[in-house]
Amino acid sequence: MTDPHPAAWRTAPDAAPGVGFGGSGGPAEVSFGDQVDELRTHSLEWLRDARVEAVREQRRWRMRELAIVRVLDERDAIDDSLAAADGVSVREVRAAVETARARESLPRVAAVAADGALSDGQLTAVTRLADVDSDAEWAERAPHCAPAELQRAVRARTVPTVDESRRRHAARAVWGRFDEREGAWHGGFVLPDLEGSAVMAVLEARAEQMRPAKGDAWAPLRVRLADALVESVTGHGPERPPARAHVLVHVPVTGPAEVHGVPIAHERLEQLLANASLEVEVVDGDGATVAMLPTTTLIPTRVMRAVRTHDVHCRWPGCTRTTGLEIHHLVPRSWGGTDDPNNLVVVCAPHHRQLVPHGRWALNGAPRRVGALRLVPADALLGRLGPDRSPRGAAQARGPSG
Numbered sequence: 001m002t003d004p005h006p007a008a009w010r011t012a013p014d015a016a017p018g019v020g021f022g023g024s025g026g027p028a029e030v031s032f033g034d035q036v037d038e039l040r041t042h043s044l045e046w047l048r049d050a051r052v053e054a055v056r057e058q059r060r061w062r063m064r065e066l067a068i069v070r071v072l073d074e075r076d077a078i079d080d081s082l083a084a085a086d087g088v089s090v091r092e093v094r095a096a097v098e099t100a101r102a103r104e105s106l107p108r109v110a111a112v113a114a115d116g117a118l119s120d121g122q123l124t125a126v127t128r129l130a131d132v133d134s135d136a137e138w139a140e141r142a143p144h145c146a147p148a149e150l151q152r153a154v155r156a157r158t159v160p161t162v163d164e165s166r167r168r169h170a171a172r173a174v175w176g177r178f179d180e181r182e183g184a185w186h187g188g189f190v191l192p193d194l195e196g197s198a199v200m201a202v203l204e205a206r207a208e209q210m211r212p213a214k215g216d217a218w219a220p221l222r223v224r225l226a227d228a229l230v231e232s233v234t235g236h237g238p239e240r241p242p243a244r245a246h247v248l249v250h251v252p253v254t255g256p257a258e259v260h261g262v263p264i265a266h267e268r269l270e271q272l273l274a275n276a277s278l279e280v281e282v283v284d285g286d287g288a289t290v291a292m293l294p295t296t297t298l299i300p301t302r303v304m305r306a307v308r309t310h311d312v313h314c315r316w317p318g319c320t321r322t323t324g325l326e327i328h329h330l331v332p333r334s335w336g337g338t339d340d341p342n343n344l345v346v347v348c349a350p351h352h353r354q355l356v357p358h359g360r361w362a363l364n365g366a367p368r369r370v371g372a373l374r375l376v377p378a379d380a381l382l383g384r385l386g387p388d389r390s391p392r393g394a395a396q397a398r399g400p401s402g
């Protein structure tokens with residue numbers, strides 16, 4: 001052994017070339033083994049430097065690849081078949097094309113990347129974040145940011161608009177098909193952000209309650225989730241405490257609110273806030289927790305109680321649902337509405353989603369007078385409120401984002 005340093009990395013000091021690779025002995029393995037053997041003759045310091053250099057070289061080659069991708073893209077010679085050829089996902093190929101396109105407008109970021117200072121994750125995220133004006137700033141910042149941090153900043157840029165939020169909702173579906181050979185149903189669902197999280201939270205809470213008998217092993221989670229689904233839908237099953245959906249919506253000081261890391265539209269958040277219990281966490285500039293404030297609600301509980309006592313069922317015309325009711329602002333707060341009881345009614349969750357500011361409908365009229373509440377198009381309510389009460393969404397038109 002010529003290595004002067006005690007090498008902690010060396011797990012098999014006497015390994016011969018090729019040994020330790022399961023004996024498969026393919027050409028790649030042998031050459032790797034030879035390389036490893038040669039590297040064993042070097043000092044720890046030399047190896048550390050060599051690793052840094054190898055990472056840099058990889059990144060420079062990645063830049064070369066992206067430059068080639070850019071030219072191929074110009075010639076319309078890139079398609080999804082590249083993914084199969086490279087053994088990567090179609091998404092990765094498309095991300096590479098986007099990154100290659102963005103680099104031309106970001107000379108400073110491109111220079112830092114060409115120098116090997118950015119990982120692929122950092123580069124992909126920063127090309128979506130930076131624009132001509134912020135190119136120099138991001139060139140300086142990006143090498144010191146974790147890719148996850150940059151991705152988070154990207155997401156914060158892309159708050160869904162109310163139209164996108166409606167599309168998410170409109171795409172909801174459940175499907176199932178009976179497989180005659182297996183004698184079993186195969187199926188799945190598409191549910192928007194919050195509803196999906198609520199359904200999964202209930203199923204997971206139920207699955208968590210399905211403890212095995214003492215001494216028995218836990219059934220796999222997928223099996224318990226299946227049992228939880230059947231129990232939830234059919235109502236059959238052993239007596240269990242009701243599983244309530246507890247969906248945590250993270251609302252940072254800047255950037256959009258998120259459910260499971262997925263941003264939700266401002267209009268959707270507004271509807272949620274009226275009904276949520278708020279756990280306020282005060283953080284300092286570095287994101288460290290300074291204080292946790294007592295759980296509270298936005299609308300005073302006595303006002304909520306008064307509204308709930310008056311409205312025994314959903315106030316959407318014709319709906320008589322009495323469970324899962326939510327507080328709804330006739331005139332949304334962002335449109336100038338208040339928490340006055342005369343501006344509040346209860347509606348069921350599915351109808352709440354169809355009402356302003358998220359939905360295309362509004363309930364209009366005096367909620368405490370019999371028969372005085374009407375369903376009108378959202379535009380009609382806006383027209384009545386006048387131009388000074390325009391929705392917050394319109395005022396928050398976002399700038400172009402990469």
Ligand SMILES: [Zn+2]
Pocket residue numbers: 314315316319320321347348349351
């Ligand atoms: Zn309803």
